[in-house]
Amino acid sequence: VFFRFLKQELNLSHLVSLNKNGIEVMVYMTMIASMLLLIYKKANALGYKTAKRRIAMELRDMITEILIIFAGGDPGKVFKT
Incomplete structure (x- = not known):
């Protein structure tokens, strides 16, 4: 269930690391990102996909x-053209 969530909702195609430490870091990062996304969703009364898209845009701007x-x-x- 966890890896399905990573692949479908957070668009991760593979694990960054295969050792125990790396997987623990990935689990903690995912839990933190998910909690922040849910808090943002509740605070702004948005749907999940809308919240995910808006938080990504706001983070990019910041x-x-x-x-x-x-x-x-x-x-x-910053932006070489």
Whole structure:
């Protein structure tokens, strides 16, 4: 059931590691991500897929903002075109 959840809901095709430590890290990361997603879903009264899509977009925007700040406010240093 756990691996089915990983593959279907979180779009993971394979495990990152095959040793015990790596699998434990993957389990903990999945549980944390799932709990954060459910909290976001409840807080915003959204469906599961909508919450998953919106949290991904918001995280992408936040990461972009942080990268631009670290680049001294110049988006050209972050996004080479």
